[in-house]
Amino acid sequence: MSATIIRNGRVIDPANKRDEVADLLIVDGNVAPLSQLSTLDSQPDEIDANDLIVCPGLIDIHVHLREPGFGHKETIESGARAAAAGGFTTIVCMPNTSPAADNSSTIAWIKNRAAGACVNVLPTGAISKDLAGEELAPIGSLAQAGVVAITDDGHCVQNHELMRRAVEYARMVGVPVLDHCQDYNLAGSGVVNEGYWSTLLGLPGWPAAGEEVIVMRNILLAELCDNHIHCQHVTTAGSVRLLRQARARGVKISGEVCPHHIALTDEAIQSFDTNYKMNPPLRAQADVDALLEGISDGTLSILVSDHAPHADFEKEVEFDAAPFGIIGLETELGLFLDLLLHKHAKIDIVRLIEMYTIEPARLLKIDAGTLSIGGPADMTLIGPDLEWTVKVDKFESASRNSPFDGRKLKGRAVRTIVGGKTVWRV
Amino acid sequence: MTTRWTRKDLLGLRELSADEINFVLETADAFKQVGAREIKKVPALRGKTLVNFFVEPSTRTRTSFELAAFRLSADVINISASISSLTKGETLKDTARNLEALHADILVLRHSSAGAPQFLAQRLKASVINAGDGAHEHPTQALLDLYTIREKRGKIAGLHVAIIGDILFSRVARSNIFGLVKLGARVTLVGPSTLVPREFEKLGVEVSYKIDNVLPHADVVNLLRIQHERQRKEYFPGTGEYTRFFGLTKQRAKLLKPDCLIMHPGPINRGVEIDSNVADGLQSVILDQVTNGLAVRMAVLFLCGGIAT
Amino acid sequence: MKQAKQNSPDFVPIMGAEAIRRALRRIAHEIIERNPRLEKVVLAGIPSRGIEIAQRIAAFIREIEKIDIETGVIDVAMHRDDVGTRPDLPVVRASKLPLPLEERTVIIVDDVLYTGRTIRAAMDAINSFGRPARIQLAALVDRGHRELPIRPDYVGKNLPTAGSERVWVRLEQTDSEPDEVRLEKQ
Numbered sequence: 001m002s003a004t005i006i007r008n009g010r011v012i013d014p015a016n017k018r019d020e021v022a023d024l025l026i027v028d029g030n031v032a033p034l035s036q037l038s039t040l041d042s043q044p045d046e047i048d049a050n051d052l053i054v055c056p057g058l059i060d061i062h063v064h065l066r067e068p069g070f071g072h073k074e075t076i077e078s079g080a081r082a083a084a085a086g087g088f089t090t091i092v093c094m095p096n097t098s099p100a101a102d103n104s105s106t107i108a109w110i111k112n113r114a115a116g117a118c119v120n121v122l123p124t125g126a127i128s129k130d131l132a133g134e135e136l137a138p139i140g141s142l143a144q145a146g147v148v149a150i151t152d153d154g155h156c157v158q159n160h161e162l163m164r165r166a167v168e169y170a171r172m173v174g175v176p177v178l179d180h181c182q183d184y185n186l187a188g189s190g191v192v193n194e195g196y197w198s199t200l201l202g203l204p205g206w207p208a209a210g211e212e213v214i215v216m217r218n219i220l221l222a223e224l225c226d227n228h229i230h231c232q233h234v235t236t237a238g239s240v241r242l243l244r245q246a247r248a249r250g251v252k253i254s255g256e257v258c259p260h261h262i263a264l265t266d267e268a269i270q271s272f273d274t275n276y277k278m279n280p281p282l283r284a285q286a287d288v289d290a291l292l293e294g295i296s297d298g299t300l301s302i303l304v305s306d307h308a309p310h311a312d313f314e315k316e317v318e319f320d321a322a323p324f325g326i327i328g329l330e331t332e333l334g335l336f337l338d339l340l341l342h343k344h345a346k347i348d349i350v351r352l353i354e355m356y357t358i359e360p361a362r363l364l365k366i367d368a369g370t371l372s373i374g375g376p377a378d379m380t381l382i383g384p385d386l387e388w389t390v391k392v393d394k395f396e397s398a399s400r401n402s403p404f405d406g407r408k409l410k411g412r413a414v415r416t417i418v419g420g421k422t423v424w425r426v
Numbered sequence: 427m428t429t430r431w432t433r434k435d436l437l438g439l440r441e442l443s444a445d446e447i448n449f450v451l452e453t454a455d456a457f458k459q460v461g462a463r464e465i466k467k468v469p470a471l472r473g474k475t476l477v478n479f480f481v482e483p484s485t486r487t488r489t490s491f492e493l494a495a496f497r498l499s500a501d502v503i504n505i506s507a508s509i510s511s512l513t514k515g516e517t518l519k520d521t522a523r524n525l526e527a528l529h530a531d532i533l534v535l536r537h538s539s540a541g542a543p544q545f546l547a548q549r550l551k552a553s554v555i556n557a558g559d560g561a562h563e564h565p566t567q568a569l570l571d572l573y574t575i576r577e578k579r580g581k582i583a584g585l586h587v588a589i590i591g592d593i594l595f596s597r598v599a600r601s602n603i604f605g606l607v608k609l610g611a612r613v614t615l616v617g618p619s620t621l622v623p624r625e626f627e628k629l630g631v632e633v634s635y636k637i638d639n640v641l642p643h644a645d646v647v648n649l650l651r652i653q654h655e656r657q658r659k660e661y662f663p664g665t666g667e668y669t670r671f672f673g674l675t676k677q678r679a680k681l682l683k684p685d686c687l688i689m690h691p692g693p694i695n696r697g698v699e700i701d702s703n704v705a706d707g708l709q710s711v712i713l714d715q716v717t718n719g720l721a722v723r724m725a726v727l728f729l730c731g732g733i734a735t
Numbered sequence: 736m737k738q739a740k741q742n743s744p745d746f747v748p749i750m751g752a753e754a755i756r757r758a759l760r761r762i763a764h765e766i767i768e769r770n771p772r773l774e775k776v777v778l779a780g781i782p783s784r785g786i787e788i789a790q791r792i793a794a795f796i797r798e799i800e801k802i803d804i805e806t807g808v809i810d811v812a813m814h815r816d817d818v819g820t821r822p823d824l825p826v827v828r829a830s831k832l833p834l835p836l837e838e839r840t841v842i843i844v845d846d847v848l849y850t851g852r853t854i855r856a857a858m859d860a861i862n863s864f865g866r867p868a869r870i871q872l873a874a875l876v877d878r879g880h881r882e883l884p885i886r887p888d889y890v891g892k893n894l895p896t897a898g899s900e901r902v903w904v905r906l907e908q909t910d911s912e913p914d915e916v917r918l919e920k921q
Contacts, residue, residue, distance in 0.1 A: 199625040200440075202540045202561030202600055272541030317517055318539035320560070430823035449826055456810060456827040465863040470813040498813075531819075728827070732818045 003027045003040050004420060009049025009381065013056060014354040015361075015370035024054055026377040029420035033373050047422075049381055052414060053349060056369045057089025057119075057378030058356040061178075062153070062232060062256060062304035063329060065091075065121065068109060069098025074309035074398045076110065079329070080117030082307070082397035084424035086329040087413025089378035090120040090368050092360075095131065096154035102126035102137040104145035111146060118423040119416070120378070122148045122366065124178065127166045131155045136166055143173040148364040151178035153232060154279075156214060158184055164221050171227035176363055178230045179218055181239070182280065186210035191320055193266040193281045201270060203319065208236035208287065211280055215239045219246040219253050228252040230363055233306050235261045235280040237290030244299040254363060255294070256302040259335035260326060262291050264403065274315045275403040278308070279324035295355075296346040302363065303355045305332040309399030327397050331390055331404045333382070337411025341384065349384055381415040388412055396424075431729045435547040435554045438563035439604040447605055450725050451573050457728065458721035460497065470728050471500035474531040478504045480557070481518070482538045486692055487557050487567070490716070491534045494723035500532070500731070522546050532731040535559070553730040561595045566726055567691050568601030570719040572609065574711055575646055577718065578687055583610030588640050590616040590672060591650030591699055592658070594623060598650060598691045603629055614640050617672055620661040637672050641681040648689040649674055652699045665698045674700045679707070687711050749902075750892060750916035755875065758891030759788065762873055763795035765889050770840055773802050775868070777841045779809040781857055782828045784846040787909045788875055792844065807832040809843065811856035814863075836865035842888075846904040848874035851885035876916055878902050894918070 006024040013019075025032045025044070037044070065079040074082075076093070083091045093110065095101030101110060107123050114121035125142030129135045131152045139150055150170055156179065157163040163179075170177050190206025192198050198205035211234075218229040219242060234240065234255040243255045260278060265285050268276040276282060294300040308325025315322050333356075340346045347355075357369035368378060392405040415425040431449055439447065460468055476495045478488050488504065495502045505525075518537075525533065532553045535543050540560035547554040558564040576582050587606050593599045593615050603626075606613050613631040615622050627633055634640050641647065652672075654665050662668055669675070674688070679701065682688075688700070688710045696702040705712060750758070770776050778793055780786035789806045796804055812827040832841070843857045858870055873889035878896040896902065901919040905912040 196625060196628050199594075199623065200600075200629065202559075202563070202595075202597060204561075272544045313517065316519055318537065318545060319541045320539040321518075430825060432823040453827050456813070456829040459829040459831075460813070460863075463863050464865050468813040468863065469859065470815075470818050474819065725827075728813060728818075729824055732821075732824055734820050734822050 001028060001041055002420070003042075003044035004047060005037070005044045006047045006049045006054055006381070009052050009054035011054045011371065012350055012353050013371040014350060015056070015358045016372060018371070019350060024371065024379075026417070026420040029377055031371050031373055031375050031377050047415070051383070053382040053384055055353045055380055055382065056357045056371050057416070057418065058087050058333065058380050058413075059090040059092070059360040059369055060088050060305050060307070060329065060332070060356075061092040061302065061360045061364060063091045063093055063307040064096065064309065064325070065093040066309060067097060067113060068106065072311050076113040076117050076121055078396065078398040079307070079309070080119045080121055081424070082327070082329040082395060083119045084416045084418070085396045086331070087333045087380040087382065087416055088119060088329065089380065089416060089418045090122065090366070091329070092122045092124060092148055092364065094151065094153040095124050095126040100126050100131050101147075102129050102131065104138070104141045107142060107145035107147055119418050120368070122364070124149045124151050124153075126150065127152045127157055127177070128162065133157045133159055133162065136162065136169065139166065139169050139175065140173045143175045147175060148366055149176045149178050149230075151180065151232065153178065153180045156180050156182040156184070160217055160221070163217070164225060167221050167225040167227050167229060171225060174365075176228050176230060176365070178232050179214065180232045181211045181214035181218065181234070183210045183213045186213060191277060191281070192269050193283045195266060195284050197266045197269055203269065206281055208238050208283065211236050212238040212242060215242050219251055222251050222253045226252070228254070228363070231255040233258050233261065233280055233304065234291070234294070234300060235283050235287060237287045240290045240294035240299055244294065244297070247299060254302065255300045256304045257291050257295060257300045258304055258306045259328060259332045259339070260403070262288050262339055263335050268403065272319050273403065274317065274319055274322035275326055275401055277319060277322050277324055278306070278326055292344055292346050295340060301355060301359045303332070303336055303352070305329050309397055310401045311399060312401075315401045325401070327395070327399050327402050330395050330397060331402060331409075334388065334390070334409035334412045335404070337382075337384055338409040342410045377417060377420040379417045380413050381417075382411070383414045384411045386410070386412050386414065432733065434730055434733060434735045435543070436565050436726050436730050437543045437547060437554065437556050439565050439568050439601045439608070440563065442608075444608040447569070447572065447608060450569055450722070450729065451576060453725035453729060454569070454573050454718070454721045457724035458718065460724070461717070461721065467497050467499060469499045471495070471498040471731050474500045474731055475529060476500045476502050476532040476534060476727065476731070477525050477530040478502060478534045479522075479525065480504070480506045480536040481542070482536050482558070484536050484558070487536065490719045491557060491723050491727075494720055494727055497720070497724055498727055500727070503530070518542060518545065519549060522550055526550050526552055532727060551735050553735065555726060555730060558597050560597065561600070562597050563601045564597040565601050566719070566723050567598050568605045569726070570715055570722040571602055571648060571689060571691070572605050573718045573722050574689065574715050575687065578711055578714070579645065582606065584612070585645040586612045586614065586643055587646040587648060588614045588616055588644040589648045589650065590637065590674070591652050592621045593617055593626060593650070594621045596650050602648060603631055607631065614644070616640050618662045618668070638678065638681060641678060642683070644682065644686050646687045646689060647674065647682070649699045650691065651693065651695055665695075669698055673698060674704055676701045676704060679704045682709065689715060691715070745920045747918040747920075748915070749876070749894060749918055752914035755891070755914045755916065758875065759791050760795045762889040762891060763792050763799060766792065766842065766873070767796060767800055769888070773800060773804055775839050777805045777807050777833055777839055778844050779807040779832060779841050779857070779861065781843065781845045781853060782808060782810050784904055784906050784909050785844045787906045788846060789844040792873065805833045809857050809860050811853055811860055814856035814859040816852060816856070830860060830864070832861070832864050834864060836861070836867040839867045840869050840871060841867045842871045842873055844873045846875050847902045848872070848877045848887050848890075849880055851881045851883035854885050855883050875904065876902055892916070
C-alpha cells in the first residue's frame with residue numbers, strides 16, 4: 001500500500017463543485033477519502049501545496065506526437081514528457097502520422113507505445129482514409145480500437161457530403177468529430193493571415209473566410225446530423241460569432257483555442273521567423289479580441305496547444321517552404337494563465353481549470369478531469385502567480401520550434417501527478 | 427542627409443530611411459558618370475567575389491548585376507536554380523553556407539519566397555543583396571525607378587506616380603510604394619480589384635479602378651507586366667479584357683500630360699499592358715531605366731560590398 | 736564646447752585666413768611659372784575641400800593672368816585601396832573632368848597631403864578618363880608620412896607632424912567656418 005497526502009493546497013475540482021483549501025489523500029494511485037488516513041499501515045508521503053492550486057490533471061485534446069513515422073520531430077515518449085512538464089496528465093494525439101491513424105492496427109501500435117508513456121495518451125482516428133478526404137476511414141473499427149474522437153486534423157474534409165456521412169456514422173458508433181476548419185480553395189497557398197501584413201510583405205494570405213466557411217458548414221451539418229462537431233483551433237472573429245449564435249440556438253457545436261492565437265498577431269511575421277508560421281495562421285488584433293471575448297462568454301470552451309513539433313532543419317528554411325506549427329505543451333498553461341487570468345482578466349482560475357478538465361472530458365466522454373473519490377489520482381499542482389521565463393533549451397519535447405523562447409510568464413504547473421505518481425516537478 | 431552608409435545588406439526599401447534612399451541615389455550619380463569614361467571600370471571591389479544566386483529565372487536583373495560587378499572589378503559567379511544543388515534537395519541555408527565557405531563576399535539573391543534574403547542575411551557574413559523575393563521586395567528595381575524619375579523630373583516629392591497592373595503579386599510595386607511614399611510622392615495604384623485590394627490603402631497610397639480618371643493627373647506612369655498564367659486565372663478574365671480596362675493604349679496615352687514619364691520594369695508585353703508605339707514613344711523612359719539600373723546596382727554593390735563585415 | 740576645444744592646448748593654430756590666402760596665391764604663381772600653356776591646365780580638386788582650393792587657385796590665376804583655367808572634380812572613393820575595411824562609407828561624388836584629357840596637364844588639388852594613397856587613387860581615376868600629358872600635385876598642407884613614392888609639385892605649407900596628430904582644415908565655403916588650419920594632438 002502506497003499513500004501520499006497533499007497538504008494545504010487550494011483544491012479546485014469543478015466536476016465536484018469544490019474550491020477549498022484542504023488536504024488530499026492518494027492511496028494506491030487513486031483519490032481516497034481523508035478518513036482513510038487512520039487506516040494506513042505507514043505514514044503517507046507528504047507534498048506541501050501551500051499557496052498552490054491542486055486540480056484534476058489537465059487534459060490537452062490537441063497534440064501531435066508524430067509517431068509513427070516522424071520520430072525525429074517527437075516521439076510518444078518525449079511528447080508525453082513535454083506534456084507532464086506542462087502540467088498535463090492526459091493528451092489526445094492527432095492522426096496525421098505515417099502511416100495515418102486511419103486503421104485499427106495503427107491505433108493498436110500507438111496505444112502500445114502510449115502504455116509506456118508517463119502520461120495518459122489517447123489516440124484519435126482519421127475521418128477519411130489516409131486523411132485524403134475522399135473515402136470514409138473505418139470509423140467503427142477505429143472506435144472499437146479505442147479512439148476517443150475522429151478528425152482529419154492537419155487536413156480538412158472538403159467534400160461536404162463525405163463530412164455529412166462521417167458525422168452521421170460517428171453518431172452511430174458514439175465518437176465525437178473534431179474538425180480542422182480550412183477551405184482549401186479560399187486558403188489557397190496562403191501561409192499567413194490575409195490582411196495588412198500579408199499585403200505589406202507579399203506573403204500569400206489565407207483569409208478568415210477560409211476558416212469561417214467550414215465553421216458554418218460544420219454548424220449546418222451538426223444540425224442536419226444531430227451530432228456534435230468540435231471546431232479545432234478557432235482563430236477568427238467571424239468563427240467566434242458563428243459559434244456563439246449557433247450555440248445559443250442549441251446546435252451541438254463547440255470550439256477550442258490555442259495560446260498563440262491570443263498571445264500573438266500576424267504582425268510577428270514581419271521577421272520572416274518560421275516559428276510564427278502556423279496553421280491556422282496568426283490573425284489580426286480584432287480576431288484576438290474576439291477570441292478573448294469568446295473565451296470569456298463560454299463560446300470557446302476548451303483550451304489546447306496544437307503542439308506541433310518540427311526539427312530545426314525543417315523549420316530553418318524559407319518562410320513559404322517551412323512546415324506549419326509550433327510546439328506548445330510546455331508553454332500553454334503559462335501563456336493562458338498569464339493572458340487570461342493576469343493580463344486580460346477574462347476568466348477566473350476555476351473556469352480555466354474547467355476548460356482544461358471537465359469540458360474536454362465531456363466532449364470526448366472520457367473518465368478524467370475530476371478528483372472524485374476512487375478515481376485515478378491524476379492531478380496538477382499549479383502556482384498561479386509564479387513568475388518564470390520560457391527557456392526552450394530546457395524543454396522535454398524533442399523539438400524546439402517555439403516563438404516564446406525568453407518570454408516572461410506569470411503562472412505555471414509545478415508538479416504533475418499521474419496515477420498517484422509524480423511524473424514531473426519543477 | 428545621412429553622411430555615412432552602414433548596411434552590409436540591401437533587403438528592401440521598407441527598412442531604409444528617406445536619407446538612405448537619397449544616399450544610394452547620390453552614389454548612383456557618381457557611378458552613372460563612370461559609364462561615360464574611356465575606361466568604364468573602377469577597382470572598387472577588386473578581389474571581391476560576387477555570387478549571382480538566382481533561384482528563379484531572370485535574365486535582365488542578373489545581367490545588370492553581373493555587368494555592375496564587372497565594372498567594379500569584382501569576380502562573378504552565376505548560379506541558377508536549374509544547375510544549383512537546390513533542386514537536389516539541399517536547403518537554402520546549406521547552399522548559402524557552401525557559397526560562403528568558398529569566400530563569396532556578396533550574394534545577390536533572386537528567390538521565389540518572400541523573406542529568403544532576410545533569412546540568409548541573418549545567417550551569413552557576406553553581404554546579401556535582394557534581387558527580388560517572391561511578391562515582397564525588389565529594391566534595386568525601385569531604386570532605379572526612383573533614380574530615373576529624379577533624373578528626368580529633378581525631384582520626387584510632390585509628383586503623382588501611378589503604378590498600374592498586377593500589384594498584389596508584384597515585388598516591384600511594393601518596393602516602389604515604400605520608396606515613393608518615403609520620398610514624398612503621391613502614389614495611386616491602378617488595376618483590377620482582384621489584383622489591387624483596398625488593403626493597400628493602409629500603406630499610404632490611393633487605389634483606383636478607373637485608369638482614365640488617373641492618367642490625366644499623373645506625372646509618372648509605371649506599368650507592370652501582366653501575365654495570365656495558371657495561378658492568375660482566378661484573378662482576372664484574360665489579357666484582352668485587361669487591355670480594354672487597364673492597358674495604356676494609344677488612345678489612353680493621349681490623356682497623359684505631355685511631360686508624364688512612361689516607365690516599365692520589363693520585359694514588356696507589347697499590346698497588352700502598353701501599346702507598342704507608346705512603349706517606344708518620346709515619353710517612354712524604359713531604356714533609361716535599364717541604363718540607370720546599372721549605375722544604381724553599381725552603387726548598391728559598392729556600398730554594401732564596400733563596408734567591413 | 737567648440738570654443739573650449741579651440742582654446743585647449745591640444746589644438747595648435749597653424750594657418751589663419753591670411754596665411755592660407757597667401758599660400759594659395761603663391762601656388763597660383765608657381766603654376767603659372769611652370770606651365771607656359773595655361774590653357775591646357777585643369778585643376779582637379781579632390782572632394783570636398785580640394786574642390787574649393789582648386790577654385791580659389793583658379794581665381795588667383797584669373798586675377799594674375801586674366802585667363803580662365805578649367806577646374807574639375809576627381810572623387811577617389813571608387814579607386815581607393817581600403818574598400819571593405821571601414822565600418823561605414825561616405826557618399827561618393829561624381830568626378831567631372833573636361834574631356835578629352837589628352838595633351839592636358841591635370842593638377843590634382845587636395846587640402847592635406849599625408850600617406851599619398853588618396854593621390855595614387857586620384858591618378859588611377861584620372862587615367863580612367865584618358866591619358867593626360869602630365870599630372871601634377873598641389874596641396875595646401877604637406878604633413879609628411881608618405882607610404883608611396885609621391886611628391887607634391889606645389890605646397891602651401893610643409894608641416895612636420897607626429898602620426899598621432901591630426902591636421903584640421905576648415906574652409907569658408909565648404910565648412911561654413913572661417914578659414915583655418917590647425918593641428919590636433921590626439
